[in-house]
Amino acid sequence: MIDKKKLHFLYEMGLEETQVKIYKYLLENKFGTINAIKNAINAAFTTVSRHLNELEKRKLIESSSDGKTKIYLRKNPKVALNELITDRLVKLKENIKSLDEELKIQESTFGRCMRDITFYHYSDINLALNNYYDLIEQAQKEIVLTSLPLSFIKKLASSLYEAFMRGVHIKFYFSLSDFEEDINYFEELTNTLRKIRIEIIETKQKTCQVIKYNDQIVNMGNILLDDNYLNSIIFKEDQVFHCDGFLGPYAKQAKQYLEVLDVVKKWEIEYPEPIKSVIKVIEGSKSIKTRDLSNQSKVGGAKLKKILEFLINEGLIEETTITSEKAGRPGVYYSIIE
Secondary structure, three states: OOOHHHHOHHHHOOOOHHHHHHHHHHHHHOEEOHHHHHHHHOOOHHHHHHHHHHHHHOOOEEEEEOOOOEEEEEOOHHHHHHHHHHHHHHHHHHHHHHHHHHHHHHHHHHOOOOOOOEEEEEOOHHHHHHHHHHHHHHOOOEEEEOOOOHHHHHHHHHHHHHHHHOOOEEEEEEOHHHOOOOOOHHHHHHHHOOOOOEEEEEEOOOOOEEEEEOOEEEEEEEEEEOOOEEEEEEEEOOEEEEEEEEEOOHHHHHHHHHHOOOEEEEEEEOOOHHHHHHHHHHHOOOOEEHHHHHHHHOOOHHHHHHHHHHHHHOOOEEEEEEOOOOOOOOEEEEEEOO
């Protein structure tokens, strides 16, 4: 028999009283059925079944069936318990990291340095992305990006599209020397951002800074929002390690640095197909009603409404409401501004 005191550490590893009793039985007997276990520990069948499933999820035991009776067997205790400790330690570290990130967010929200600069940083990339989504949503005039991992850009694409539809001008600087591997960066980038009207500038010099992070040489790219936010993303090839940012004067300085780099080539991605389709239909008519525009452009509902609002804000079309002498709602017509 195993002294129960020697199993007290199992409680510290998260096991409940009934689970410890079941595990003790299997340690002593190597295997057992639900009926044998419930009789030994004096517990209900459903209670034992539920806790056996939990122990199996924790990989402390395993089950086997000959088609009639299910048998539960202990796994190698030394191996299984060490693996459980490792898994629990990983989760505890994740909780500590999450708490640390939350504290940093709280401190960066309220903390100001002598130059009136708010600083924030994230080692949790998902937290960083959530922050960038909020910042991009607040952008009013311009968003400037430098070389970043394509996987990271894909996660920002929807937010950048929403910003573009609000009339925010978007620029992207990149250099082939920003990457060690010979990748088809421009084609991948344009494919990712094909729904956004964006200016892409290839430069001769690197657009990223080369820095040392955790004893390895990495790149640091930027996302600049208006003249207010400078966000830095530390990465190597397609892996992001860390993100941080400032609310302060540095965004304007970083933008000025990019503007003096030697330009290899410039491209501008035109309007995406749905917008081009709407413009083409309006151009082909002196004035067109919403319903006819929807039928001819094959764009309708909320999407058409959003595109029309965007084109009005861009100063490309105008909206006219005409009240008919007949009963019914006034007609809304759209035309190109000459």
